[in-house]
Amino acid sequence: MTASIIGSPVRRKEDHRFITGQGRYTDDINRPGQAYAYFLRSPHAHAKIKSIDVEAARATKGVAGVFTGADLAADKLGGLICGWMVHSKDGSPMKAGPHPALAIDKVRYVGDHVAIVIADTYAIARDAAEKIDVGCEELPANADPAKAQTAGAAQIHAEAPGNTIYQWELGNKPETEAAFKKAAHVIKLNLINNRLIPNAMEPRAAVGEYDDGTGGYTLYTTSQNPHVARLIMSAFIGLAPEHKLRVVAPDVGGGFGSKIFVYAEEVVCTWASKKVRRPVKWTAERSESFLSDAHGRDHVTSAELALDANARILGFRVKTIANLGAYMSTFSSSVPTYLYGTLLSGQYDIPAIHVQVDAVYTNTAPVDAYRGAGRPEATYVVERIIEEAARQLKLDSAEFRRKNFIRKFPHQTPVIMNYDIGDYDASLDAALKIADYKNFPARRAEAKTRGKLRGIGFSTYIEACGLAPSAAVGSLGAGVGLWESAEVRVTPTGGVEVFTGAHSHGQGHETTFAQVVAGRLGIPIENVEIIHGDTSSVQFGMGTYGSRAAVGLTAISRALDKIEEKAKRIAAHVLEAARADIVFENGEFKVAGTDRKLAFHEVALNAYVAHKFPTSEIEPGLKEGAFHDPTNFTFPSGCHICEVEIDPETGITTIIKFTAVDDFGNVINPMIVEGQVHGGIAQGIGQALLEHGVYDPESGQLLSGSYMDYTMPRADDLPSYSLGLTNTPCPSNPLGMKGCGEAGAIASPAAVMNAVTDALGVKEFNMPATPARVWQAIQHSRAAAE
Amino acid sequence: MYQFQYFRPKSLDEARKLFENNGDAKFLAGGQTLIPALKLRLAQPTALIDLGAIAGLSGIKAAAGTVTVGARATHFEVANSADIKKAIPALAYLAEHVGDPAVRHLGTIGGSVANNDPAADYPAAVLGLGATVKTTSRTINADDFFSGMFETALEEGEILTDITFPIPEKAAYMKFANPASRFAMVGVFVAKTKAGVRVAVTGAASCVFRESAMEAALTKSFTPDAVANIKVSPSNLNSDIHGSAEYRAHLVTVMAKRAVAAALA
Numbered sequence A: 001m002t003a004s005i006i007g008s009p010v011r012r013k014e015d016h017r018f019i020t021g022q023g024r025y026t027d028d029i030n031r032p033g034q035a036y037a038y039f040l041r042s043p044h045a046h047a048k049i050k051s052i053d054v055e056a057a058r059a060t061k062g063v064a065g066v067f068t069g070a071d072l073a074a075d076k077l078g079g080l081i082c083g084w085m086v087h088s089k090d091g092s093p094m095k096a097g098p099h100p101a102l103a104i105d106k107v108r109y110v111g112d113h114v115a116i117v118i119a120d121t122y123a124i125a126r127d128a129a130e131k132i133d134v135g136c137e138e139l140p141a142n143a144d145p146a147k148a149q150t151a152g153a154a155q156i157h158a159e160a161p162g163n164t165i166y167q168w169e170l171g172n173k174p175e176t177e178a179a180f181k182k183a184a185h186v187i188k189l190n191l192i193n194n195r196l197i198p199n200a201m202e203p204r205a206a207v208g209e210y211d212d213g214t215g216g217y218t219l220y221t222t223s224q225n226p227h228v229a230r231l232i233m234s235a236f237i238g239l240a241p242e243h244k245l246r247v248v249a250p251d252v253g254g255g256f257g258s259k260i261f262v263y264a265e266e267v268v269c270t271w272a273s274k275k276v277r278r279p280v281k282w283t284a285e286r287s288e289s290f291l292s293d294a295h296g297r298d299h300v301t302s303a304e305l306a307l308d309a310n311a312r313i314l315g316f317r318v319k320t321i322a323n324l325g326a327y328m329s330t331f332s333s334s335v336p337t338y339l340y341g342t343l344l345s346g347q348y349d350i351p352a353i354h355v356q357v358d359a360v361y362t363n364t365a366p367v368d369a370y371r372g373a374g375r376p377e378a379t380y381v382v383e384r385i386i387e388e389a390a391r392q393l394k395l396d397s398a399e400f401r402r403k404n405f406i407r408k409f410p411h412q413t414p415v416i417m418n419y420d421i422g423d424y425d426a427s428l429d430a431a432l433k434i435a436d437y438k439n440f441p442a443r444r445a446e447a448k449t450r451g452k453l454r455g456i457g458f459s460t461y462i463e464a465c466g467l468a469p470s471a472a473v474g475s476l477g478a479g480v481g482l483w484e485s486a487e488v489r490v491t492p493t494g495g496v497e498v499f500t501g502a503h504s505h506g507q508g509h510e511t512t513f514a515q516v517v518a519g520r521l522g523i524p525i526e527n528v529e530i531i532h533g534d535t536s537s538v539q540f541g542m543g544t545y546g547s548r549a550a551v552g553l554t555a556i557s558r559a560l561d562k563i564e565e566k567a568k569r570i571a572a573h574v575l576e577a578a579r580a581d582i583v584f585e586n587g588e589f590k591v592a593g594t595d596r597k598l599a600f601h602e603v604a605l606n607a608y609v610a611h612k613f614p615t616s617e618i619e620p621g622l623k624e625g626a627f628h629d630p631t632n633f634t635f636p637s638g639c640h641i642c643e644v645e646i647d648p649e650t651g652i653t654t655i656i657k658f659t660a661v662d663d664f665g666n667v668i669n670p671m672i673v674e675g676q677v678h679g680g681i682a683q684g685i686g687q688a689l690l691e692h693g694v695y696d697p698e699s700g701q702l703l704s705g706s707y708m709d710y711t712m713p714r715a716d717d718l719p720s721y722s723l724g725l726t727n728t729p730c731p732s733n734p735l736g737m738k739g740c741g742e743a744g745a746i747a748s749p750a751a752v753m754n755a756v757t758d759a760l761g762v763k764e765f766n767m768p769a770t771p772a773r774v775w776q777a778i779q780h781s782r783a784a785a786e
Numbered sequence B: 001m002y003q004f005q006y007f008r009p010k011s012l013d014e015a016r017k018l019f020e021n022n023g024d025a026k027f028l029a030g031g032q033t034l035i036p037a038l039k040l041r042l043a044q045p046t047a048l049i050d051l052g053a054i055a056g057l058s059g060i061k062a063a064a065g066t067v068t069v070g071a072r073a074t075h076f077e078v079a080n081s082a083d084i085k086k087a088i089p090a091l092a093y094l095a096e097h098v099g100d101p102a103v104r105h106l107g108t109i110g111g112s113v114a115n116n117d118p119a120a121d122y123p124a125a126v127l128g129l130g131a132t133v134k135t136t137s138r139t140i141n142a143d144d145f146f147s148g149m150f151e152t153a154l155e156e157g158e159i160l161t162d163i164t165f166p167i168p169e170k171a172a173y174m175k176f177a178n179p180a181s182r183f184a185m186v187g188v189f190v191a192k193t194k195a196g197v198r199v200a201v202t203g204a205a206s207c208v209f210r211e212s213a214m215e216a217a218l219t220k221s222f223t224p225d226a227v228a229n230i231k232v233s234p235s236n237l238n239s240d241i242h243g244s245a246e247y248r249a250h251l252v253t254v255m256a257k258r259a260v261a262a263a264l265a
Helices: A015-019 A069-074 A122-129 A173-181 A226-236 A264-275 A286-292 A375-392 A397-404 A424-434 A437-449 A470-475 A509-521 A549-574 A600-609 A670-690 A743-760 A771-785 B012-021 B034-039 B075-080 B082-087 B089-096 B101-106 B109-115 B122-129 B212-220 B224-228 B245-264
Strands: A035-041 A047-053 A063-068 A113-119 A133-138 A164-171 A185-193 A205-211 A216-221 A245-248 A280-283 A299-307 A313-323 A352-360 A453-462 A484-490 A496-500 A528-531 A582-585 A588-591 A597-599 A623-628 A637-647 A652-663 A721-726 B005-007 B025-028 B047-050 B060-063 B066-070 B132-135 B139-141 B146-148 B160-166 B170-177 B184-193 B196-202
Touching (some): A035 A122, A035 A264, A035 A286, A047 A113, A063 A069, A063 A122, A063 A264, A069 A264, A113 A122, A113 A264, A164 A173, A173 A299, A173 A313, A173 A352, A185 A375, A205 A264, A216 A264, A226 A245, A226 A264, A299 A375, A313 A375, A375 A453, A375 A743, A397 A453, A424 A437, A424 A453, A424 A652, A424 A721, A437 A453, A453 A743, A484 A549, A496 A549, A509 A549, A549 A582, A549 A588, A588 A600, A597 A600, A652 A743, A652 A771, A670 A743, A743 A771, A771 B245, B012 B025, B012 B047, B066 B082, B066 B109, B075 B082, B075 B101, B075 B109, B082 B089, B089 B184, B109 B160, B122 B146, B122 B160, B122 B170, B122 B184, B122 B196, B170 B245, B184 B212, B184 B245, B212 B224
Parallel strands (some): A035 A280, A216 A245, A496 A528, B025 B047
Antiparallel strands (some): A035 A113, A063 A113, A164 A352, A299 A313, A453 A637, A484 A496, A582 A588, B066 B160, B132 B160, B170 B184, B184 B196
């Protein structure tokens, strides 16, 4: 086995257990004496709690315990936190209301947690919960982010007057205003980025267990970042000291961001396990997932682009209202700010940018990171207005983009980011070719003969992955560093166990990480085990989100550097050569210029036997760790082109061809990268054409609370994709990688909507482009034309 | 779900007696609506009487001019019946487009018709073909059977046993599926039968209904153009997050036109 394994489409090691039903998910975990929890949730969007009578529930046979917010408060358990401090433009810190794990005094969205009932069976817990008598006074609901700040809107938290959490800004306002003053053209566009409900295949679940012998807790949970969950539950919520709290995130069936966060159920089940002296298990029903998983997106935006007479962009200004729901979820504050405003330069050389974001409370489920997190919203704004500008200026969309592309790197944007590398012409050229752009007019004309409307849309995107360096994100308000750790343990027989903080919940780390290790050490991939997801085995880690596995891989790579160095020192002694003469090639330590050599496993054995080197100079054993803090984000970029055909009779949009050319730098496993792109585009097309989390603006009831009304993309909604890769290796990590997990979801909605609006000949048209909305838009256009 | 008693009678007589002796009993056929409703705690029957072990409720029989489908025939069986594919391909097509494979293997024609979900497919075929519904106590014409949202002419304890469809000269079903649920947002069944032309619409309103203006136009000329310009009133049609009543009204015309074209193809 040689280094060529890096870059090969190695089949996923983890799939055997997944596709043969041997995955071990949280709901598969059953502990002796376990009881089952049911959470009583608010049926109201907004109400004062006058009283909660739990006596009848508590007296029900088989009930082990019933607890409310008052019980948590009596134990001085803290509320859930938002871990990223964002300041308003006037310098004031964000105004966050309390977020108790079980409601106190008030409920603020449909699905808000009122009480936990724990019983011998789930059915008993559910039956008993119906006996809880909650006396409440309904309050007017405020479920429309566009109206949340108006005088008449119901106040959700006393701490946030006008329901305004912060009024944040980024960029240079005077320069931007000056750019608009001298502009030859100003393009304006209003956009809504529709609310999405994540819908991981595996619903959230938690098993909390208290061990009276050790005084420690264990929480098995559906988490993308178990260490951060433990840190928050320990340091901020006060559940237990960190060393008395073990958090295990076993196999996790999809996260898409929604399992980054610390949720009430995890905290309460763990806390309650000591109260009832039994392990407490909760698994969400799908209806609960709809109601209480953190939702995504939900922006209301107006954007303006200033251009000179030669169609060069002079300035860009954006105002956004970001709906954060009824409470601030774990990283909610960062999503519409530092993950959004910083990406508004796109692939373009824009001298002046100014963005203002008002984050608002509404009586809806909390909104937080969802695949792409801020970057899809930014890309949507940039790419929709760029397309609109090209149309208004009657320029070819591709050529207009090219005119404004950034070509010199590194490039400092006016919105923090320093792009290190890229070649936007290369991905655009490749995509134009795959999409057969030049023959589009003929295809459009042919479609017209069949009474169909064809459209084509571009999205030349950039995104930022890795969330780093730590000091930089710290200066922007992050409560944590965003490095990653790795520990490489070589066993005496030459097997390698890698402990990583980068949790895998669909990304295939057990394969890609093992490829890097096998390639570096020249050992079979079968000899490498990737271990993640348990705070008792992995020392610390920041988890997986924001396409940041490259950070974890670099940490592993650094630990491997140390392993190699120590192995060389040991090999030198064993081979009776100078350290400087030892070379490591294809898994063998050789004395340069001789035939003396040791295989990797022989050095490993020597390291543990420790007979042939001075242990006063070299410690026995072969185990090294590394913490890697990146020096920059990684900046994947690319070009998506979508071609659609619309049936004007029904309003149905069919994607004829979807082209995606991405620059992910060096690729570890092209098959897995392709899978990530497929999944991302599916979610992007889902957002553009199908998915919509809808609350009734009056009552605050979730109208899209099941698959009867929330349109999850199905296989027959999606085309086969035409993919390509370009490569400008990333300079900020030794493997030259960039993130690839979110690009599909980031780039594709704008491409689809640019195609739809092209086909329809309309300017402002909001996602999702459902048949009914498309048909309505056609009727409006016809009425306007008459 | 809440607790309930479960019975699996061997005969219709036994089923009727169980129904009479249990305060709030419900008959269980394929369970594709009832079981989800139970799981969501939207229904709280005291007993479920499973009709699955009763002989004589299954089977598909072709006769001169008719096809009779037993109440317990699954959508899969209807979709794949050689008799139905030959005699009324539109009915097989409809059955093949109900739900997903799991639903089609469990859900039954009798259960669907007796439940009369406003967005179910089968009521359009029953009404559109002018079928006859046979029960434990009588036969009911399709025109008299569907009375409102989830309401039919069936009385308490009355069990649907089979449905007899007249074989049409031409027929077709065209469904515009709700993007989320894939239930019919508008489904139009068009049939040219010996008794005349019938057009039945499901999904668009609170209950399946006949579109008489279209029937009259198609009687004169059974062509897509005959219905292409017939505007349907949106006044009694559904309106929700998936589409307005106006959109549904428009779709009735489009689906009717396409159904006629398919019937002629």
